[in-house]
Amino acid sequence: MDSYTLFSFIVALAIFIGYLNERIFKQQATIAIMSGSLIVATALIILQHLGISNLYVHAENLVLQAHFEHLLLNGMLSFLLFAGALTIDFNSLKSQKWEIITLASVSTISSACLIATALFYLTSALQLPMPFIYCLLFGSLISPTDPIAVLATFKRLGISKKLSTCVAGESLFNDGVGIVLFITLLELSTSSNASITAHQVFLLFCQEALGGIIFGIALGWLTTTLAKPLKEANAIILFTIGIVSGGYCLAQQLHVSGPLAMVTTGIYVSCTLHHKIPEIHFHDLKKFWEIIDELLNAILFLLIGFELLSLHASTAEIITAVLIIPITLTIRWITTGIPMRIISYLKDQSPYTISILTWGGLRGGLAVALAMSLPVSEYRNFIMTLTYAVVAFALIVQGSTIAPLARKTMVNPG
Numbered sequence: 001m002d003s004y005t006l007f008s009f010i011v012a013l014a015i016f017i018g019y020l021n022e023r024i025f026k027q028q029a030t031i032a033i034m035s036g037s038l039i040v041a042t043a044l045i046i047l048q049h050l051g052i053s054n055l056y057v058h059a060e061n062l063v064l065q066a067h068f069e070h071l072l073l074n075g076m077l078s079f080l081l082f083a084g085a086l087t088i089d090f091n092s093l094k095s096q097k098w099e100i101i102t103l104a105s106v107s108t109i110s111s112a113c114l115i116a117t118a119l120f121y122l123t124s125a126l127q128l129p130m131p132f133i134y135c136l137l138f139g140s141l142i143s144p145t146d147p148i149a150v151l152a153t154f155k156r157l158g159i160s161k162k163l164s165t166c167v168a169g170e171s172l173f174n175d176g177v178g179i180v181l182f183i184t185l186l187e188l189s190t191s192s193n194a195s196i197t198a199h200q201v202f203l204l205f206c207q208e209a210l211g212g213i214i215f216g217i218a219l220g221w222l223t224t225t226l227a228k229p230l231k232e233a234n235a236i237i238l239f240t241i242g243i244v245s246g247g248y249c250l251a252q253q254l255h256v257s258g259p260l261a262m263v264t265t266g267i268y269v270s271c272t273l274h275h276k277i278p279e280i281h282f283h284d285l286k287k288f289w290e291i292i293d294e295l296l297n298a299i300l301f302l303l304i305g306f307e308l309l310s311l312h313a314s315t316a317e318i319i320t321a322v323l324i325i326p327i328t329l330t331i332r333w334i335t336t337g338i339p340m341r342i343i344s345y346l347k348d349q350s351p352y353t354i355s356i357l358t359w360g361g362l363r364g365g366l367a368v369a370l371a372m373s374l375p376v377s378e379y380r381n382f383i384m385t386l387t388y389a390v391v392a393f394a395l396i397v398q399g400s401t402i403a404p405l406a407r408k409t410m411v412n413p414g
Helices: 003-025 029-050 055-066 068-086 090-095 097-125 132-142 147-154 161-190 198-227 233-253 258-275 279-310 315-344 353-359 365-372 380-401 403-411
Strands: none
Touching: 003 029, 003 055, 003 279, 029 055, 029 279, 029 380, 055 068, 055 279, 068 161, 068 233, 068 258, 068 279, 068 365, 090 097, 090 161, 090 258, 097 132, 097 161, 097 315, 132 161, 132 365, 132 380, 147 161, 161 198, 161 258, 161 353, 161 365, 198 233, 198 258, 233 258, 233 279, 258 279, 279 365, 279 380, 315 353, 315 380, 353 403, 365 380, 380 403
């Protein structure tokens, strides 16, 4: 199947499932789309084992043809992050800056280390020993909450603006921090230079993270400056598409974090461009990126469900995957709870902040894509299985049960 036919099929299927959900099931759209694709994938696996149909083989080939990790990391991610950042209210973000900075940096890094340690001892106990560097790689890719999943789920829940901004802001920035941490550890694990030092690792991390933020600010300034003279909304929209796609590629060439650059650019544009162009044009711009966000999310969550077809795990690996779910949730609760408790002595917080941060801290397609981007090794498939288990639980179970908790925050906003 050629690339255009494959892309058309994926888009049509995602929209069809979304249509059925809107008319019949009326669930949160992204969760419904992923659940639908997961059900289809499970049915194909069962039919294959029963010897009734070999559609599984064809479906697996389609999944492999889609190159999910490349599609997300080198294509969709830049647009999704920019679109998400464009919706963030800058004044609300500024009032939550210390919470977001702490959660996106300290909590993410400490979570990665704690999850890695727990996985190291868990795999040893189950006679599936995994080197600590691979445990760290898993910790780094699973610790960040996925902004794509979080923003899609929180969009219609009606959570208080203060808490919603905190969660969305954290997820946007810890996504960038997590990718930088993952890339740094991957460089360390694959480096042929045995004498690589902690100082070199730190410099690489700073280059990616700080470089991405600085580049994003520069790109945001360039966007608002060059968009100001444009008279038509369509021209402004097309210009932002070029900035996002070209800027992300340039960030990769400069060896700075593309995701952090896109988040920073989106926030900069959101807080400055509406002062420089007519309000109706800015409204059209945000509406366009909202539609792009909806479409790409539909494709993303459809592919996450079908990624089940590409997994091949032993019984012991499945047991480990099931056990790692409560471990990651517990560590998420610890690493967000402690700093938020400390901050609560200085600022008033909603009584449900930690609960929302823990249960609403969804992992999504980004974690799956990072796991799939790992070089071939004896641990790659194991890490993919662990990642998929955590992501599937987060999106289906956590995502579909967070609404009651969200309603409590509206009654007691803090």
